[in-house]
Structures are given as C-alpha cells and as structure tokens.
Amino acid sequence: MSKTIIISNRLPVQLKISEGKLTAEPSVGGLATGLKSVHRDGDGLWIGWTGLMEEDTPEEMEPEIDKALAKLNCAKVNLNISEIEGYYFGFSNRTIWPLYHYFLEYTEFELKFWESYKSVNQKFADAILANANEEDTIWVHDYQLMLVPQMIREVWPNANIGFFLHIPFPSYEIFRTMPWREEVLEGLLGSDLIGFHTYDYERHFLSSVRRLLNLDVSFNDIYLENRVIKVDSFPMGIDYQKFENAAKENAANSEAEKSDFQKKLDEHKKSAPDTKLIISIDRLDYSKGIAKRINAFEYFLNKYPQFKEKVRLIILAVPSRSNVPQYQLLKKEIDELVGRINGELSTVNWTPIWYFYRSLPFENLIDLYTSSDIAWLTPLRDGMNLVAKEYIATRTDKTGVLILSEMAGSAYEMNEALLINPNNFEQQADTLKKAIEMPKEQQMARNMFLQNRLKRYTVEIWANEFMQALLAQKEGSLATFVSQKLTKPILENILEKYRSANKRLLFLDYDGTLAGFHKDPQKASPDEELYELLDKLNNQEGTTLFLISGRDKDTFSRWFLHKKYNMIVEHGVWISRNGEEFSMMEQVKGEWMEKVRPVLDSFVDRTPGSFIEEKNYSLAWHYRNTDPDFGEKRATELNTVLTSLIGNDDISVLNGNKVMEVKSSNVNKGRASVRITGEDDYKFVFAIGDDWTDEFMFQELPDSAITVKVGLKKTSAKYHIEGTKKVRELLKNFTDI
Numbered sequence: 001m002s003k004t005i006i007i008s009n010r011l012p013v014q015l016k017i018s019e020g021k022l023t024a025e026p027s028v029g030g031l032a033t034g035l036k037s038v039h040r041d042g043d044g045l046w047i048g049w050t051g052l053m054e055e056d057t058p059e060e061m062e063p064e065i066d067k068a069l070a071k072l073n074c075a076k077v078n079l080n081i082s083e084i085e086g087y088y089f090g091f092s093n094r095t096i097w098p099l100y101h102y103f104l105e106y107t108e109f110e111l112k113f114w115e116s117y118k119s120v121n122q123k124f125a126d127a128i129l130a131n132a133n134e135e136d137t138i139w140v141h142d143y144q145l146m147l148v149p150q151m152i153r154e155v156w157p158n159a160n161i162g163f164f165l166h167i168p169f170p171s172y173e174i175f176r177t178m179p180w181r182e183e184v185l186e187g188l189l190g191s192d193l194i195g196f197h198t199y200d201y202e203r204h205f206l207s208s209v210r211r212l213l214n215l216d217v218s219f220n221d222i223y224l225e226n227r228v229i230k231v232d233s234f235p236m237g238i239d240y241q242k243f244e245n246a247a248k249e250n251a252a253n254s255e256a257e258k259s260d261f262q263k264k265l266d267e268h269k270k271s272a273p274d275t276k277l278i279i280s281i282d283r284l285d286y287s288k289g290i291a292k293r294i295n296a297f298e299y300f301l302n303k304y305p306q307f308k309e310k311v312r313l314i315i316l317a318v319p320s321r322s323n324v325p326q327y328q329l330l331k332k333e334i335d336e337l338v339g340r341i342n343g344e345l346s347t348v349n350w351t352p353i354w355y356f357y358r359s360l361p362f363e364n365l366i367d368l369y370t371s372s373d374i375a376w377l378t379p380l381r382d383g384m385n386l387v388a389k390e391y392i393a394t395r396t397d398k399t400g401v402l403i404l405s406e407m408a409g410s411a412y413e414m415n416e417a418l419l420i421n422p423n424n425f426e427q428q429a430d431t432l433k434k435a436i437e438m439p440k441e442q443q444m445a446r447n448m449f450l451q452n453r454l455k456r457y458t459v460e461i462w463a464n465e466f467m468q469a470l471l472a473q474k475e476g477s478l479a480t481f482v483s484q485k486l487t488k489p490i491l492e493n494i495l496e497k498y499r500s501a502n503k504r505l506l507f508l509d510y511d512g513t514l515a516g517f518h519k520d521p522q523k524a525s526p527d528e529e530l531y532e533l534l535d536k537l538n539n540q541e542g543t544t545l546f547l548i549s550g551r552d553k554d555t556f557s558r559w560f561l562h563k564k565y566n567m568i569v570e571h572g573v574w575i576s577r578n579g580e581e582f583s584m585m586e587q588v589k590g591e592w593m594e595k596v597r598p599v600l601d602s603f604v605d606r607t608p609g610s611f612i613e614e615k616n617y618s619l620a621w622h623y624r625n626t627d628p629d630f631g632e633k634r635a636t637e638l639n640t641v642l643t644s645l646i647g648n649d650d651i652s653v654l655n656g657n658k659v660m661e662v663k664s665s666n667v668n669k670g671r672a673s674v675r676i677t678g679e680d681d682y683k684f685v686f687a688i689g690d691d692w693t694d695e696f697m698f699q700e701l702p703d704s705a706i707t708v709k710v711g712l713k714k715t716s717a718k719y720h721i722e723g724t725k726k727v728r729e730l731l732k733n734f735t736d737i
C-alpha cells in the first residue's frame with residue numbers, strides 16, 4: 001500500500017543524550033508544531049534530523065534511537081559536525097534564511113556552505129529512496145531541502161512529489177542575487193506541486209522561474225518538456241481544537257491544579273488589577289523584529305506616559321540557531337535593551353518588561369496566551385506566524401486584542417486584528433493605546449470572525465487540501481490535455497500502419513520539433529544526427545517527406561536544398577521539391593508590409609531584446625529574449641494594434657511560440673499540407689509540430705492522419721510527445737521498419 005512520507009530538516013522531536021540517557025523534547029517552530037498534528041493522525045513516515053550530532057552519538061545507542069523514533073513513525077538522517085556547520089548553520093541559516101526574509105546585509109554567499117547543502121540534500125534524498133518506494137506520496141518541507149525534489153525525480157521519474165515552503169519566497173530582485181539561483185529553482189521543479197503560504201510568495205516564485213529559467217508559465221502552471229508543475233498557495237492553519245481545549249482545561253483548573261507559572265501570573269494580576277498584560281512570543285530571530293518592538297514600547301511609554309505602571313510587556317524569546325553570529329548579536333542587543341529600559345523606567349512597584357529567554361512547555365504557553373490582554377507580534381518579515389493564530393484560538397471567552405505586523409503571512413487572513421507596520425513607531429504607539437482602551441464588545445466582535453475562520457481552515461484541512469491538489473495534479477494534469485500521450489502500445493499501432501502502407505506522407509515542423517529553440521533563430525541550424533535521420537527518411541521507399549515551417553526560404557535553402565528534401569516554408573507561401581529552387585505555392589500580396597513594418601519597428605524600439613524577422617511575404621516579431629512578463633504584455637498590446645490596423649485586409653496575425661507573425665490570411669500550414677495530401681493516394685499521413693501554427697495542420701488534415709503535438713499545451717492533435725529528443729526517437733522508429 002502506498003504511504004505518505006514527510007521529509008523535513010526537523011523531526012517533531014529533538015533528541016538529547018545526557019549522561020548516557022536519551023531524552024526527547026518537542027521541536028519549536030511553525031513547521032514542526034503544525035505538521036505534528038497531521039502526522040499524528042496518519043500512518044505515514046516522517047524523515048528528518050534528530051538534532052543530535054553524529055560525533056556525540058555513541059554507536060551502541062543507535063538501535064535505541066531508531067526504536068524510539070520508530071514508535072513515533074519517524075526515521076532519522078544523521079548529520080556530523082561539519083554538515084551541521086555547512087548545511088544547517090551555513091547555507092540554510094546564513095544564506096537562505098536572511099535572503100528570503102529580505103535581510104540582504106546578513107546574507108553570506110559561501111561556496112563551501114553551498115557544497116555542503118548539496119551533499120546533505122542528497123543525504124536526505126537517499127534516506128527517502130531507502131525508506132519509501134515510487135508509489136508513495138513524498139512531501140518535502142522547507143528551505144533546508146530545496147534540492148531534494150529533483151534528486152528524487154532523477155531516480156523515480158514517476159514519483160508523486162510535493163514541496164511546501166514555510167518561509168517567504170522573496171521578490172525576483174532579491175532572489176536573483178544568489179549565485180546558485182538556477183540550481184535552487186531546478187531542485188524545486190522536481191516537484192509536481194509547490195505550495196506557499198500566500199499568493200505573493202507564489203507570484204514571486206513564478207516570476208523567478210520565468211525570468212531565470214525562461215520556462216513557459218501559464219497562470220499557475222509551469223510547463224516543462226514532459227511534465228506540468230502546479231504552484232499554489234495554501235495558508236497553513238493550526239490545530240485549533242488542541243489550543244481551544246487546552247485553554248478550556250486551563251480555565252477549569254482548580255487552584256491546586258494550576259502550574260507555578262500560572263500562579264505567578266495570577267498573583268501579579270491580583271496585585272495590580274488594572275494593569276494590562278501584553279505578550280510577545282517568538283523564536284529569538286532577527287526576522288521577528290523583537291528589538292524594534294522593545295524600542296517601540298519605549299516610544300509608546302514616552303508618548304503616552306499615562307500608561308506607565310499600567311502596562312507590562314512580557315517577552316518570551318525561544319533560543320534559536322545560537323551558533324549563527326547574527327543571532328548571538330541579537331541576543332546581546334535585546335539583553336542590553338531590556339536592561340536599559342527597565343533600568344530607566346522601573347519604579348518600586350513596576351518593571352515595564354519581563355523577559356524570558358527559554359523554551360516553555362506547552363502548558364505554560366497556554367498560561368501566557370490565556371492570561372494576557374494583548375498579543376503584540378511585530379515580525380519584519382514572517383512566512384506565516386502561527387503564534388498569532390494560536391493566541392486567538394485560546395481566547396475562549398473571545399476577549400483579547402491581537403496586534404499583528406502586516407509583514408506576516410497570517411496578516412492576509414487576519415484582517416480583524418489590528419494590523420501595523422513594524423517600522424512605524426507612531427502607528428504602533430497609537431495602536432497599543434487603542435488596544436488597551438478597546439471595549440470588550442469590540443474585542444469579541446473582532447475575535448468572533450477570526451475564530452470562525454481559524455476553526456474552519458485548520459492545519460488538518462491545510463494538509464488535506466495540499467494532498468488532494470497533489471494527487472489531482474498527478475492524475476489531472478494529463479487529463480486536461482485533449483490529446484493522448486504517445487505511449488508504447490500506441491506507437492506499436494502507428495508503426496504497424498506505417499509498415500503496411502505503401503505510400504506514406506510525413507509533415508515535419510522544424511523549430512521546437514526537430515530542433516530546440518535558440519536565442520538567435522539563425523543559430524538553431526541542423527546537426528549531423530538530424531541530417532542523417534532525415535536522409536534515411538527521405539530515401540526510404542514509399543515515404544514522401546516534407547519539412548513544413550514558418551521559416552524564410554533563404555535559410556531553409558542554405559540548410560536543406562542540397563539534401564533534396566521537400567520543403568514548404570513561410571507557412572505555405574513557397575515550396576521546393578527534390579532540390580529544386582523554391583517556387584510560390586500561393587499567390588500572396590506583400591503591399592501591406594509597408595504599413596505594418598513601422599509599427600513593428602516601434603515595438604522593437606520600446607521592447608529591449610525583441611527583433612523583427614523579415615520574410616518574403618510575412619513579418620515576424622520575436623520576443624523570446626525580452627523580459628518574459630514585459631514581452632507578454634507587449635505582445636498583447638501589439639495584437640490589439642495590429643488587429644485594428646489591418647482591419648478587413650486579407651492579413652492575419654499568428655501567435656506562435658514567443659513570436660507574432662503577420663501574414664496573408666490565405667496562407668497556413670493546414671491549407672498547404674492538405675493540398676499535398678490530395679496529390680496522391682497516400683495511405684499513411686503523419687504531421688508533427690509544436691506550436692500554434694501547426695494546429696492548422698492538425699485541424700485540416702483528414703481524420704485518418706496521425707497528428708502529434710510536441711509538448712503539453714492544449715492541442716487538436718491526436719497525440720502528444722515530450723520534446724525534441726523524443727521526436728527524434730519516434731522518427732528513428734520509422735527508419736527502422
């Protein structure tokens with residue numbers, strides 16, 4: 001039976017060995033806390049790092065570790081000191097983390113970090129290959145493992161692979177500064193489905209894919225030669241019930257059942273009943289804006305001194321990545337800030353800030369959430385921020401105010417919170433005042449909406465939706481194409497027909513079919529292998545071969561005339577048979593070109609990278625080398641301009657693959673190929689092509705013709721095939737009969 005494999009850097013537990021004894025602690029961070037609930041209810045396997053260093057783990061303890069993990073349906077990947085330094089503290093947390101959170105000044109591009117990242121990603125991929133099989137569903141998580149999807153795909157081409165990024169994906173302008181940007185994107189593209197928390201991260205990613213890899217992107221689908229990858233946003237939810245129930249139990253606790261921590265909080269509340277408690281809870285991370293928050297708190301107390309002794313800020317910072325220099329500096333900065341402000345503002349009865357630097361057990365986290373009047377979360381950049389959602393879920397009486405940075409992914413779903421810009425102290429001071437003074441009814445009205453939303457879209461639903469989308473992608477991606485994949489049995493059938501036909505006619509498109517695209521069309525000339533293949537077909541008894549292309553006749557004369565292949569060029573204006581000079585196949589007029597040429601010139605001037613290809617009876621505006629988004633926009637614009645300009649003339653505009661061509665309406669590959677078909681009693685007619693202009697052939701050739709589209713786009717062809725390499729293999733079969 002197939003199972004679901006979760007793979008992430010962190011496992012849901014962190015193992016420790018002290019005095020020869022193994023202990024386990026729950027992992028902190030949104031990924032581990034969120035996925036834990038999803039994993040708990042399934043029978044899958046979770047693969048990850050235990051948090052132990054290989055050098056600190058006695059070999060004889062390995063079986064005990066494996067056993068403890070197996071009980072939790074987990075399996076481990078061992079990391080040694082140098083891997084942890086290079087892959088985890090290095091590339092993951094000194095390169096990707098700061099870069100993706102827009103902290104360019106903290107980002108270090110170190111080749112040795114990258115090398116380590118690659119080899120450790122391979123280690124994780126190998127762990128999947130050893131623990132799973134190709135039928136399983138593989139779900140890779142987060143920025144530490146971005147190369148894993150492609151590493152799996154290489155070994156298991158049909159695997160079902162999903163990837164989810166738990167942190168932001170930055171804008172192209174930031175992402176493109178990374179030296180290994182293409183490799184990272186290619187690693188991710190091994191997936192079938194790539195998920196982000198928000199639509200903004202999704203569109204940043206798609207823009208990078210388009211610009212850096214020059215791939216076709218249509219809406220949220222990325223087209224590779226042989227696969228389509230879906231990209232979508234799935235905002236992660238929380239285990240709502242768990243937090244709500246914990247809060248209810250907490251409220252029902254008798255005095256004796258209360259935790260010491262809760263008793264302290266109660267004591268404080270009793271001694272100062274009209275003091276408001278503000279909490280801020282995060283991992284100690286510069287992306288969370290903790291230092292700025294403390295400064296903003298000081299600013300608030302100075303702007304509204306009436307709140308001195310009336311509010312207390314509790315800062316809970318969980319130690320995180322303390323080997324990374326920036327985190328050490330931040331720790332120092334916060335220690336000093338808290339010390340200075342408390343020193344300056346404290347009174348005999350009042351300390352403005354309580355600061356805890358530790359991880360708290362779940363129970364105490366709930367104590368804090370439920371005892372506070374306000375939660376104040378000010379990340380400068382945060383993929384999601386689950387603390388905001390957890391706080392709301394614990395407010396069972398619906399009171400409490402959430403102040404949340406608009407830079408957190410969760411802000412998109414939490415409009416009823418008080419949203420702030422963490423860089424705006426003035427706004428934050430005013431918002432704190434508003435929160436402190438907010439009447440209970442208003443608090444409840446806001447939280448009701450928030451709670452209803454969070455209750456509905458829980459982490460379980462999040463995971464289910466992702467999984468469903470992943471399965472649908474696998475099954476549905478091909479179903480959306482009208483054509484059938486040209487599989488082995490279909491090929492056998494075609495070859496049988498080929499063999500038994502005494503007269504065969506082949507129409508072969510050139511660019512994107514027999515040869516790949518090139519930045520400069522003149523450079524996409526035929527190679528020796530292609531000549532050999534075409535020679536064989538051309539010399540085969542009973543076979544009539546036609547190259548059929550939108551190319552100009554001069555180029556094709558240079559490339560193929562000496563080979564004596566039959567050729568139709570400029571979509572059907574010119575024909576050459578058996579090495580003869582080209583002659584006109586259709587009577588076409590060219591006067592319109594004078595009118596259209598200046599329009600195209602103006603588009604070339606205004607669209608860097610685009611150029612005009614002038615043929616005898618048509619003009620083509622190429623935009624393959626332009627900025628992809630800009631090029632598409634300009635193409636749409638040009639289409640509108642040309643359509644109104646040519647009016648009722650017998651001229652039409654063809655949208656090809658990154659090219660717009662203006663030509664006579666009575667010329668197209670369909671009309672040309674049908675004419676040739678009528679010249680003899682052909683028993684086997686075959687046409688293959690990759691772009692829009694080939695659709696005329698697919699539509700107009702008789703029903704009995706075998707029509708094949710190259711690539712996965714929608715088509716009228718009967719079959720599709722995956723790219724130029726496969727086309728050549730197919731044609732080779734024809735030569736081998």
Ligand code: ADP
Pocket residue numbers: 028029030031033034281282283316317318358359360361362365384385386387388390
């Ligand atoms: P990140 O993933 O960047 O750490 P999130 O807010 O999305 O930020 O997730 C943090 C998770 O860690 C939450 O689920 C929260 O409950 C947990 N957490 C935060 N602070 C503590 C703490 N002091 N002790 C234990 N768990 C914590």
Ligand code: G6P
Pocket residue numbers: 010028029030031032142143166167320321
């Ligand atoms: C964020 C990341 C997680 C990571 C967590 C804790 O939530 O998205 O992948 O696990 O922070 O960080 P750590 O480095 O301790 O795993």
